[in-house]
Amino acid sequence: MTMGLSRFFRSAFNAIRNREKALPGTLLEEHVRSLLARRDEFLRGASEFGTPQYFFDEPGLSLSLARFEEAFSGRLKRFRLFYAVKSNSFPGISRHVVEKGHGLDVSSGRELSMALSLGCRRILFSGPGKTDDEIRAAVTHRDRVTLLLDSRGELERLSKILLAAGPSDGVVRVGIRITGKHHGKWEKFGVPLEDLGPLFQKAMSTPGVDPQGIQFHTSWNLNPEAQVRMIKAVGSYVRKSLPESAWQRLRFLDIGGGYWQERGEWLNPRNTLLGHLLRAFDPDREFTLRHYYRPSKPIAHFAGEISEAIAGEGRPLRDLEIWMEPGRWISTPSMHILLRVVDKKSDDVVITDGGINLLGWERPLEEFIPVINLTRPSVREIPMRIFGSLCTPLDIWGDSLFGEGASPGDILLIPDQGAYTYSLRQSFIKPIARVIRFDGSSLSEAEPEKGHEETDRL
Numbered sequence: 488m489t490m491g492l493s494r495f496f497r498s499a500f501n502a503i504r505n506r507e508k509a510l511p512g513t514l515l516e517e518h519v520r521s522l523l524a525r526r527d528e529f530l531r532g533a534s535e536f537g538t539p540q541y542f543f544d545e546p547g548l549s550l551s552l553a554r555f556e557e558a559f560s561g562r563l564k565r566f567r568l569f570y571a572v573k574s575n576s577f578p579g580i581s582r583h584v585v586e587k588g589h590g591l592d593v594s595s596g597r598e599l600s601m602a603l604s605l606g607c608r609r610i611l612f613s614g615p616g617k618t619d620d621e622i623r624a625a626v627t628h629r630d631r632v633t634l635l636l637d638s639r640g641e642l643e644r645l646s647k648i649l650l651a652a653g654p655s656d657g658v659v660r661v662g663i664r665i666t667g668k669h670h671g672k673w674e675k676f677g678v679p680l681e682d683l684g685p686l687f688q689k690a691m692s693t694p695g696v697d698p699q700g701i702q703f704h705t706s707w708n709l710n711p712e713a714q715v716r717m718i719k720a721v722g723s724y725v726r727k728s729l730p731e732s733a734w735q736r737l738r739f740l741d742i743g744g745g746y747w748q749e750r751g752e753w754l755n756p757r758n759t760l761l762g763h764l765l766r767a768f769d770p771d772r773e774f775t776l777r778h779y780y781r782p783s784k785p786i787a788h789f790a791g792e793i794s795e796a797i798a799g800e801g802r803p804l805r806d807l808e809i810w811m812e813p814g815r816w817i818s819t820p821s822m823h824i825l826l827r828v829v830d831k832k833s834d835d836v837v838i839t840d841g842g843i844n845l846l847g848w849e850r851p852l853e854e855f856i857p858v859i860n861l862t863r864p865s866v867r868e869i870p871m872r873i874f875g876s877l878c879t880p881l882d883i884w885g886d887s888l889f890g891e892g893a894s895p896g897d898i899l900l901i902p903d904q905g906a907y908t909y910s911l912r913q914s915f916i917k918p919i920a921r922v923i924r925f926d927g928s929s930l931s932e933a934e935p936e937k938g939h940e941e942t943d944r945l
C-alpha cells in the first residue's frame with residue numbers, strides 16, 4: 488500500500504472514531520438522578536390525570552428561557568429573543584414566552600393566528616413558500632409582525648397585495664433571509680448572499696415596505712462555528728456591497744436558531760457513523776446497549792463567540808439589534824411523556840399505553856432517550872425492549888430501562904421530549920394525548936388546541 492493510501496485509511500478511520508464518543512456514564516447517571524429527584528411530581532401527574540400524557544414542565548421551560556436570555560443579554564448590548572414556535576407549538580409554551588416579554592417566531596398562518604391570540608406584540612414570520620393569504624395576514628397585523636422575505640417573488644407578491652389593499656397607515660417591516668454557500672440543500676431557504684443587495688434595494692423602493700434587517704438560520708449547531716461563519720460573511724458583504732443608503736435602513740440582524748442542548752446529541756449505536764456503515768452491509772444487525780454522543784458547547788460559549796464575531800465586524804453589524812430564534816434549546820426540557828406499562832410479554836419485553844405517534848416520528852430508533860421506571864426507580868440500566876401499542880414494530884421507546892424491572896401498571900418517564908415531537912404528533916390508531924401543566928406546585932389539564940379536541944379517551 489502506498490503512503491498516500493495508508494494515510495487516507497488512517498484519517499478515514501480517525502474520522503469514524505472521533506465523530507461520536509461513548510456517552511460518559513457519569514453524565515447519564517447524573518441526568519437520571521436529577522429526573523428521579525422529581526419523581527413525585529411526575530407520579531402525581533400520572534395518577535391524577537392518567538396516561539399517556541404530555542407533562543408540560545413550566546419550571547423547566549422557565550429555567551431554559553432565563554438561562555438563554557442571561558447568556559446573551561450579558562454579552563450583547565441589544566438582543567431580542569423570538570421563540571421558534573415550530574419546535575413545540577403547545578400554546579402554553581408560547582404564552583409563557585410572551586408573558587416573559589419575548590417575541591415569537593412563526594412559520595405559517597396557523598402559528599401566526601396562535602401568536603396573535605396570545606397577544607404577542609413582537610412576531611417574526613419566516614419560512615419558505617408563504618401563501619398569499621399568509622402574507623395578507625402579516626400585512627393586516629403589520630403593527631406586530633416583521634415579515635422575513637424568502638425570495639424576490641415573495642416581495643413582488645407582497646407589493647401586489649399592498650397595492651390591492653389601497654392606502655393605509657403604517658408600513659410593513661421586512662427582513663431578507665439569506666442562505667450561505669455552505670448551506671447545501673438549504674438553498675430552499677432565502678436568497679444567496681450575493682442577491683441580498685439588489686433585493687434590499689428593491690424593497691427600499693417598494694411603496695409600503697420598510698426593509699430593516701437580514702436573517703439567516705443554521706441548524707443542528709453543536710458549537711457556534713456555523714453562526715460565526717455566517718456573521719463574518721454577512722458583515723463582509725454588507726460592508727463591501729450594500730450602499731450607505733441601505734446601511735441607514737438596517738435595524739436588525741437575525742441569526743436564527745439551531746442551538747443544540749448542552750448535554751450534546753445522544754445516539755444509539757445504529758445511528759453513529761460506524762453504525763451506518765455496518766448497517767449498509769447488514770441491515771438487520773443487532774447492536775449492543777452502548778450509548779454514544781456528540782458533545783456540544785454550553786450556551787455561554789455560543790454567546791461569547793457570537794458576540795465577539797459581531798463586534799469584530801465593526802459597522803454596521805455591531806450597532807444592530809441582534810435577534811435570535813431559538814427553538815429546541817428552549818423547548819426540549821419543557822415537556823416530558825408519561826406512559827404506563829400495560830402488558831409484559833417476557834422478562835425483558837413490555838408494551839406501554841402510548842406509541843410513538845406521541846412523538847410523530849421514530850426518534851428512539853435514532854436517538855438514545857433514557858426511559859425511567861418511576862414506579863421501581865433505579866439509576867441502574869437493564870436491558871428491556873419497551874414498545875408502544877401501535878401496530879408497527881418500529882413503535883419502540885428503547886432497548887433499556889432505568890429501574891428494578893417493569894410490570895403492568897408501572898409508570899415510565901420519557902424525559903425531555905419538548906422539541907419536534909408535540910408539534911409533529913399524530914392521531915394514528917390512538918387518540919392524541921392530553922397535556923398536563925405543572926406550574927411548579929399544582930397540576931391542571933390544558934385546554935386542547937383548536938382542531939385537536941379528542942373526546943374519545945378510551
Ligand SMILES: Cc1ncc(COP(=O)(O)O)c(C=O)c1O
Pocket residue numbers: 571573574592613614704706707743744745746812813814815816
Ligand atoms: C428559520 C428558523 N428559525 C429557527 C428555527 C429553530 O431551530 P432550533 O429549534 O434548532 O433552534 C428553525 C428550525 O427549523 C428555523 O427554520
